[in-house]
Amino acid sequence: MEYVILAVVIAVIAIGAITGLVVSGKRRKELNKPTQTPTITAPPTADRPSAPAKPAEGAAEPTAPPAAETPAAPVAEEPEAEAPAEEVLVEEAEAAPAIEVPEPTAGRLVRLRSRLSRSQSTLGKGLLTLLSRDRLDEDTWEEIEEILLTADVGVGATQELVDNLRTRVKVLGTRTPDELRGLLREELVKLLGPEFDRTVHSVKAGGGPAVVLVVGVNGVGKTTTTGKLARVLVADGRKVVLGAADTFRAAAADQLQTWGERVGAHTVRGPEGGDPASVAFDAVKQGIADGVDTVLVDTAGRLHTKTGLMDELGKVKRVVEKHGPVDEVLLVLDATTGQNGLVQARVFAEVVDITGIVLTKLDGTAKGGIVISVQRELGVPVKLIGLGEGADDLAPFEPGAFVDALLG
Ligand code: GDP
Numbered sequence: 001m002e003y004v005i006l007a008v009v010i011a012v013i014a015i016g017a018i019t020g021l022v023v024s025g026k027r028r029k030e031l032n033k034p035t036q037t038p039t040i041t042a043p044p045t046a047d048r049p050s051a052p053a054k055p056a057e058g059a060a061e062p063t064a065p066p067a068a069e070t071p072a073a074p075v076a077e078e079p080e081a082e083a084p085a086e087e088v089l090v091e092e093a094e095a096a097p098a099i100e101v102p103e104p105t106a107g108r109l110v111r112l113r114s115r116l117s118r119s120q121s122t123l124g125k126g127l128l129t130l131l132s133r134d135r136l137d138e139d140t141w142e143e144i145e146e147i148l149l150t151a152d153v154g155v156g157a158t159q160e161l162v163d164n165l166r167t168r169v170k171v172l173g174t175r176t177p178d179e180l181r182g183l184l185r186e187e188l189v190k191l192l193g194p195e196f197d198r199t200v201h202s203v204k205a206g207g208g209p210a211v212v213l214v215v216g217v218n219g220v221g222k223t224t225t226t227g228k229l230a231r232v233l234v235a236d237g238r239k240v241v242l243g244a245a246d247t248f249r250a251a252a253a254d255q256l257q258t259w260g261e262r263v264g265a266h267t268v269r270g271p272e273g274g275d276p277a278s279v280a281f282d283a284v285k286q287g288i289a290d291g292v293d294t295v296l297v298d299t300a301g302r303l304h305t306k307t308g309l310m311d312e313l314g315k316v317k318r319v320v321e322k323h324g325p326v327d328e329v330l331l332v333l334d335a336t337t338g339q340n341g342l343v344q345a346r347v348f349a350e351v352v353d354i355t356g357i358v359l360t361k362l363d364g365t366a367k368g369g370i371v372i373s374v375q376r377e378l379g380v381p382v383k384l385i386g387l388g389e390g391a392d393d394l395a396p397f398e399p400g401a402f403v404d405a406l407l408g
Contacts, residue, residue, distance in 0.1 A: 099264040100391070102235035108395035113405035115387040119368030123151040124406035131180045136169060151366065152338050154373030157191050164190075185403050191372050192399035196381035200356065200396075201327040202233050202294040209241070209287035209295045211320055213280075215313060215352060216332030217301040217344055221360035221386055223252050225332050226298040227259025228394035229358075229384070233294055234263040241290060243283025243297035244269040245276040245316060256298055262391070266290065276300050276312060277319040284323045310351045317352060330383065332358045333374060336365045342377055349378050360386030363393075368406060371397070 126147045130140055141162060148158040164187050172179060204210040214229070216222040223246060230240045242260045244253035244267055257267040268286045270279040280297045287295035299316055302308065320326055331354045333341040348354060357374055362385050371382050382397045 100262050102231040103392040105232050105235055109398050109401040112387045112395055115363040116405045118366040120406050120408050122366040124408055151369035152373055153369030157372045161187050188403045189399045194399045198381050198383045200383055209292050210327040212296050212328040214330050215299050220332045220334040222332045223255050223298050225358050226296050230265050231263050238294050239292040240265040241287040241292045241295045242267040243280050245279040246298050246300045247274045247276050248300045277315045280316045281319045284320055313351050328355050330356045330358050335359045335362045335370050345378055354380050356383035358384045363387045
């Protein structure tokens with residue numbers, strides 16, 4: 001009997017142990033379950049719009065693992081589903097470019113004065129420091145001359161400035177910094193020819209559009225200046241048509257058209273390598289038809305030989321003049337090229353009647369004195385200056401504001 005009871009107890013314990021093992025096995029399985037949750041919640045990739053088509057029946061097993069085994073895949077696919085909406089937005093933005101409202105031109109030079117800092121620190125500050133020395137001896141005057149020549153003021157203008165300053169300083173006797181600054185300011189302004197008419201002739205007195213030809217060698221910033229000038233004119237309330245007559249430089253017409261589109265100005269262009277004169281002619285014709293105030297023509301600036309240049313530019317001018325006289329010929333010069341710029345100026349002046357000069361890249365040079373020398377060389381005023389690559393970095397030139405910027 002005792003044996004029987006013992007056998008029953010052992011049997012009960014054994015059954016309990018087996019049951020326990022089974023239950024704990026089940027629980028382990030349940031605990032493992034969450035790792036498989038994505039298999040249940042994530043729809044199969046085949047149901048998603050971006051999923052590739054199901055393989056045809058009987059096709060070889062896909063090499064990629066099924067989605068159920070790669071829970072991260074559905075998350076990675078989410079942005080793809082949103083992509084088309086973004087594309088639509090971009091397309092809409094491209095389809096309707098916003099027309100910009102350029103900054104007013106009045107006082108631009110004052111606002112951009114800090115761009116002349118390189119010329120200011122060498123030319124302006126250099127002169128003021130030397131002039132405020134206790135004794136202005138021969139050596140000091142020579143140093144003053146050197147500063148002026150290094151800043152490209154030119155020999156004639158330098159001599160004139162030094163002579164005038166010497167006389168006036170002698171007459172003045174004692175000198176305060178304010179008096180010296182005043183003297184220097186007056187003399188520099190005088191050299192810049194304050195009497196010049198610096199208006200860009202952008203309106204024709206007798207009606208019809210005024211025609212402005214923009215000339216200069218490639219790379220000086222001619223196309224950029226034409227684009228910026230269109231903005232200057234639009235800012236001043238003019239209606240403008242652009243003529244992309246630089247048909248030799250591959251990107252010039254696109255570049256100009258982009259500038260025009262930004263301010264709502266139409267660009268007339270011809271085939272690449274086509275006849276610049278015919279594009280210029282068509283631009284003026286378009287300007288007349290559209291009743292605009294100004295037609296700005298960007299010309300080709302290939303300075304290969306003087307005869308070649310004369311042929312090209314001369315023809316553009318002649319052909320355009322079939323519509324009426326040209327109102328303005330602006331020569332664009334790169335201020336950083338110094339004497340080389342003056343050589344270009346001379347050649348162009350022999351070919352066309354230049355009525356105004358645009359000096360670009362004055363923000364990148366310490367040789368601000370080139371404004372003085374180029375005007376004296378050509379007897380033509382600097383009308384605009386480029387002070388940076390920004391769209392509104394072209395300023396009407398004002399001698400007083402320019403000298404103030406130089407003297408700091
Ligand atoms: P083009 O060959 O004479 O028509 O020259 P572009 O108009 O293509 O200009 C040549 C380069 O000069 C471009 O990178 C312009 O952004 C740059 N540029 C034009 N004007 C200025 C300026 O006033 N300041 C500076 N820093 N760069 C300028």
